[in-house]
Amino acid sequence: MEFRRVVVTGLGTINPIGNSVAEYWENLENGVSGSGMITHFDASKFKTQFACEVKNFDPTEHFDRKEVRKLDLYTQYALVAVKEAMADCDLDLESEDLTKAGVIWGSGIGGIKTFLDEVKGYANGDGTPRFSPFFIPKMISDIAAGHISMKYGFQGPNYGTVSACASSSHAIIDAMNYIRLGKADVFITGGSEASVNEAGLGGFNSMQALSTNNEEYQTASRPFCKSRDGFVMGEGAGCLILEEYEHAKARGAKIYAEVVGGGMSGDAYHLTATHPEGRGAINSMKMALNDADLKPEDIDYINVHGTSTPVGDIPETKAVQTVFGEHAYKLNISSTKSMTGHLLGAAGSVEAIASILAINNQIVPPTINHKEKDPEIDERLNLTLHKAQKREIRAALSNTFGFGGHNASVIFKSFSE
Amino acid sequence: MSDIASRVKAIIVDKLGVDETEVTPEASFTNDLGADSLDTVELIMEFEKEFNIAIPDDQAENIGTVGDAVSYIEENAK
Numbered sequence: 001m002e003f004r005r006v007v008v009t010g011l012g013t014i015n016p017i018g019n020s021v022a023e024y025w026e027n028l029e030n031g032v033s034g035s036g037m038i039t040h041f042d043a044s045k046f047k048t049q050f051a052c053e054v055k056n057f058d059p060t061e062h063f064d065r066k067e068v069r070k071l072d073l074y075t076q077y078a079l080v081a082v083k084e085a086m087a088d089c090d091l092d093l094e095s096e097d098l099t100k101a102g103v104i105w106g107s108g109i110g111g112i113k114t115f116l117d118e119v120k121g122y123a124n125g126d127g128t129p130r131f132s133p134f135f136i137p138k139m140i141s142d143i144a145a146g147h148i149s150m151k152y153g154f155q156g157p158n159y160g161t162v163s164a165c166a167s168s169s170h171a172i173i174d175a176m177n178y179i180r181l182g183k184a185d186v187f188i189t190g191g192s193e194a195s196v197n198e199a200g201l202g203g204f205n206s207m208q209a210l211s212t213n214n215e216e217y218q219t220a221s222r223p224f225c226k227s228r229d230g231f232v233m234g235e236g237a238g239c240l241i242l243e244e245y246e247h248a249k250a251r252g253a254k255i256y257a258e259v260v261g262g263g264m265s266g267d268a269y270h271l272t273a274t275h276p277e278g279r280g281a282i283n284s285m286k287m288a289l290n291d292a293d294l295k296p297e298d299i300d301y302i303n304v305h306g307t308s309t310p311v312g313d314i315p316e317t318k319a320v321q322t323v324f325g326e327h328a329y330k331l332n333i334s335s336t337k338s339m340t341g342h343l344l345g346a347a348g349s350v351e352a353i354a355s356i357l358a359i360n361n362q363i364v365p366p367t368i369n370h371k372e373k374d375p376e377i378d379e380r381l382n383l384t385l386h387k388a389q390k391r392e393i394r395a396a397l398s399n400t401f402g403f404g405g406h407n408a409s410v411i412f413k414s415f416s417e
Numbered sequence: 418m419s420d421i422a423s424r425v426k427a428i429i430v431d432k433l434g435v436d437e438t439e440v441t442p443e444a445s446f447t448n449d450l451g452a453d454s455l456d457t458v459e460l461i462m463e464f465e466k467e468f469n470i471a472i473p474d475d476q477a478e479n480i481g482t483v484g485d486a487v488s489y490i491e492e493n494a495k
Contacts, residue, residue, distance in 0.1 A: 066433060066451075130465075132459060133458040
């Protein structure tokens with residue numbers, strides 16, 4: 001069966017190193033850290049007291065007061081990123097068949113702050129249930145997709161994807177496949193997360209997943225470095241407008257890149273640890289290459305999951321070597337989480353944007369904060385340390401892996417007719 | 418304006434994001450003040466909290482305007 005082609009025609013983001021795509025790219029290219037001491041709440045009793053927070057965000061600049069109360073922060077970030085991407089793609093909603101326009105949006109947890117506040121209110125009361133009628137529709141992790149559809153009138157396929165830190169990569173892959181199959185012509189896709197709060201930080205702290213390097217908070221997200229001690233929590237959203245190629249061509253749309261393949265797998269191994277040999281990661285990357293009909297030699301850049309946890313980074317590099325063989329030493333690898341922190345369910349979307357912009361600019365954003373070689377990571381791999389590197393990038397692969405053993409890899413290719 | 422009426426008004430302005438001048442006794446929550454069914458439930462809950470009363474569902478159904486709310490609370494608040 002011949003699949004329809006899928007291209008990217010719009011981008012939008014709000015994340016710890018950029019409140020727009022342009023600002024995000026500038027900071028990626030310059031290797032800027034988004035980490036700072038936590039300002040969203042008093043974290044003085046927490047083991048980790050820093051995070052990569054979104055900066056200078058005032059919801060009232062984007063929403064009226066009544067709207068704000070009904071939107072969890074994760075949905076607010078979603079709508080802000082979507083707004084930028086929709087303006088960017090310049091779709092004429094008046095002339096679109098909106099039943100062929102869908103929304104697939106990922107979030108690992110959804111409105112965890114809303115859950116926290118509502119349950120706290122109940123726990124502090126006398127047992128009388130006084131939950132807000134907006135509690136559930138504000139919290140659930142599919143509601144961002146619902147809000148987006150209401151805002152733009154998109155009546156095609158509409159749902160949320162949940163696979164922890166792979167959530168928005170799964171969203172992008174699903175959207176790509178539905179366009180390929182003709183179920184829709186346009187998708188708003190991506191993901192958002194907003195869990196820099198007491199429950200999010202406390203929960204991940206107890207898992208010993210987060211860096212506790214409070215003294216060196218600015219450089220604590222240090223993928224592949226021997227002294228890495230956990231991930232740094234990030235937050236925000238990334239949005240991609242995916243469009244069927246002929247549809248984009250007919251309206252003269254600007255095309256960033258082509259989405260050519262998606263791979264998905266399950267580790268079937270452990271709740272939170274990745275398989276030591278990267279079994280699931282290998283299967284996911286191989287499936288993506290097959291799906292894209294590309295050979296390992298066709299990939300010039302891998303935006304790795306690379307969270308900066310002691311146990312996660314090693315199996316991923318091993319998996320890359322297994323899949324790419326000798327070519328693993330010729331391509332560039334980088335973890336942009338060294339700058340953005342880990343955006344959890346939104347990671348796949350903001351890293352997809354980094355991969356696409358890397359192709360557009362023919363520049364690989366760096367892995368910053370690396371101080372010391374880890375003997376368990378092959379030093380022949382080009383991890384793009386410290387500084388961005390200029391090179392030919394024909395195609396880029398973006399990996400994301402989630403707790404539960406969910407793996408997803410997406411391949412973007414430089415566009416040519 | 419009674420104390421109850423002004424407190425009711427303040428809650429409506431806050432929850433529905435409307436202008437104070439729109440909150441007249443005749444104003445209907447859904448037809449005039451832009452409330453949907455969930456907003457209305459929230460308003461009733463806020464009235465219960467503010468005035469320390471319990472408004473049964475079958476009574477709540479009859480509270481459709483600002484004036485309805487003020488009268489109900491005046492009659493039932495302790």
